[in-house]
Amino acid sequence: MPAGAVPGSGGAGQPAPATEPPAEFGTDWHDPLTAALPVSRPATASCELTLAEAQFRDFTPYVGSYVPPTGCGGGVGGGPRWSKVVLRLDGKVKGRQYDRLGHLSLGGVEILRTSTPEPSPDGITWSVEKDVTRYRDTLSRPQPVEMLIGNVVNETYTGVIDVKVTLTFYATEGRNPAPDTPDRVLPLTAPALTTPRNTERLLAEVYATGSGGGCEEYWYLTTPDAAPYSCKAADGPYREVRIVVDGQLAGIAAPFPTVWTGGWSNPFLWYVTPAPRAFDVQPIVYDLTPYAALLNDGRPHRIEVAVAGVPAGQSGWSTPVNLLLWQDEHREVVTGTLTRHEESDPGNSSHWTPGSPTTQHRLDTEGGHRLTVAGRLDTSHGRVTTTVTRAVRNTSVHRWTQDENQDALTATWTDEESVTRGPTTVRTARTYTMDGETTLGAAGRLRTVIALGDRAETVTLRGGHRVDRSWLDDRYTGDASYTANVPREQRHAVGTSSERYQLYGADQGHGCYDRTVATAQGAVTVDRRRC
Numbered sequence: 001m002p003a004g005a006v007p008g009s010g011g012a013g014q015p016a017p018a019t020e021p022p023a024e025f026g027t028d029w030h031d032p033l034t035a036a037l038p039v040s041r042p043a044t045a046s047c048e049l050t051l052a053e054a055q056f057r058d059f060t061p062y063v064g065s066y067v068p069p070t071g072c073g074g075g076v077g078g079g080p081r082w083s084k085v086v087l088r089l090d091g092k093v094k095g096r097q098y099d100r101l102g103h104l105s106l107g108g109v110e111i112l113r114t115s116t117p118e119p120s121p122d123g124i125t126w127s128v129e130k131d132v133t134r135y136r137d138t139l140s141r142p143q144p145v146e147m148l149i150g151n152v153v154n155e156t157y158t159g160v161i162d163v164k165v166t167l168t169f170y171a172t173e174g175r176n177p178a179p180d181t182p183d184r185v186l187p188l189t190a191p192a193l194t195t196p197r198n199t200e201r202l203l204a205e206v207y208a209t210g211s212g213g214g215c216e217e218y219w220y221l222t223t224p225d226a227a228p229y230s231c232k233a234a235d236g237p238y239r240e241v242r243i244v245v246d247g248q249l250a251g252i253a254a255p256f257p258t259v260w261t262g263g264w265s266n267p268f269l270w271y272v273t274p275a276p277r278a279f280d281v282q283p284i285v286y287d288l289t290p291y292a293a294l295l296n297d298g299r300p301h302r303i304e305v306a307v308a309g310v311p312a313g314q315s316g317w318s319t320p321v322n323l324l325l326w327q328d329e330h331r332e333v334v335t336g337t338l339t340r341h342e343e344s345d346p347g348n349s350s351h352w353t354p355g356s357p358t359t360q361h362r363l364d365t366e367g368g369h370r371l372t373v374a375g376r377l378d379t380s381h382g383r384v385t386t387t388v389t390r391a392v393r394n395t396s397v398h399r400w401t402q403d404e405n406q407d408a409l410t411a412t413w414t415d416e417e418s419v420t421r422g423p424t425t426v427r428t429a430r431t432y433t434m435d436g437e438t439t440l441g442a443a444g445r446l447r448t449v450i451a452l453g454d455r456a457e458t459v460t461l462r463g464g465h466r467v468d469r470s471w472l473d474d475r476y477t478g479d480a481s482y483t484a485n486v487p488r489e490q491r492h493a494v495g496t497s498s499e500r501y502q503l504y505g506a507d508q509g510h511g512c513y514d515r516t517v518a519t520a521q522g523a524v525t526v527d528r529r530r531c
Helices: 133-139 215-221 289-295
Strands: 046-056 062-066 082-093 101-106 109-115 124-131 143-149 161-171 184-187 199-206 240-245 248-253 284-287 301-308 321-327 335-343 347-353 361-379 382-400 406-421 424-440 445-462 465-483 494-504 512-520 523-529
Touching: 046 062, 046 101, 046 143, 082 109, 082 133, 101 133, 109 124, 109 133, 109 184, 133 184, 143 161, 199 240, 199 289, 215 406, 240 289, 248 284, 248 361, 248 382, 289 335, 289 361, 289 382, 301 321
Parallel strands: none
Antiparallel strands: 046 161, 062 143, 082 124, 082 161, 101 109, 101 143, 184 321, 199 284, 199 321, 240 248, 240 301, 335 361, 347 361, 361 382, 382 406, 406 424, 424 445, 445 465, 465 494, 494 512, 512 523
């Protein structure tokens, strides 16, 4: 299970939760941490190597090389076999700096997308951990390494982002065997590629992020051209991430509405507790197995990703793609056919109700889409049919005053998916929520109140009977205010935040993980576990 900042990040020496937080933010605060589930580590022999170590001052990438370790796992034939591989990023920064977006790739395969916290004048440290075992194919061979956290350092923005990234490899042993991982991992570095002809399962993961400082960083707040708002998009705020195979729509998904650590005009909300997924951007995963037969013909095929709703010609989205393939080791060629492709008409409507100098403008948006694809493969273990159905939906209400001194959004995104492969069906229902308001009041006092939600329920059925279930509920709430447009020492900032992360049916804590972290003025006031 991917995790964000390591709980308690900052390591030994972190103070216990404060009973009396300071009256306002000072020049230092608790190092960033989240309530998210940490990555589990097996009790087997392990070894660690440094993948990247750099100080980012500009947009020059770190370039290095990777060589697989020896002595901590391995096997005869098929390359090394590890029970788990854990990536860890340790970072530090001090002074003044914006939040920055970063990525790390190995042989062209992106294995981490992240963003950074904004620092205190005295400096902060933070950590991010991620299970990268699924990239075993990439990790089993020497690879070039590239990492970039684009940054600007000058007399005003003084924060140099100093990071070290390590990989820890855990050997297989007894109750910790090698998990089922893809036989091949292929980065989509060109529009067309050729895949192995015996592919029997195919996933695509897309690290889709709206970012880069423009309006697509806040795509959920954009309005049609007719509405008087500072961020425009002709078709409104509805966005949908689509993957296309040879010109045919093959998958749809709702993008996660990530809030970066400078988001909603109020960094005091996020100094200690970032919004869900901000430090560990999780990829959208599409099951493209119905298209495996088409791709198995040995010819190049075009696989492309587009974000519906982005104004034509406008940049702001990054969508790197990895293909994860499982091969039939007993067949040189796996044949079959695409048997079904049904798509609803995409829906997207935004209705603007004009305001006045004394009343708010209002934009009501509703959009959705549904897609079903199915394909048949004749494998060495029989004929297997895979059916994938996915339905996405977004509703939102955006309210703002003429001068935008009041700006509020209430929005919900749902992404429901069902994948049936042979006798097994996996159903996943995802729901993302955002309910926030920023107000610039008297004497330049800016206040933001916000609640965010990241929820998912996954049920596995076999022969029509439920055999597994997991449930995630990650909720963040925050309320922070400061005096805007004055030097830092005159802001008199105050703010509280709380995150509760619940996961049931996981492989940790006997199927139950429940942690709450709360802060006030940069001090941790609650750190409680219920499981």
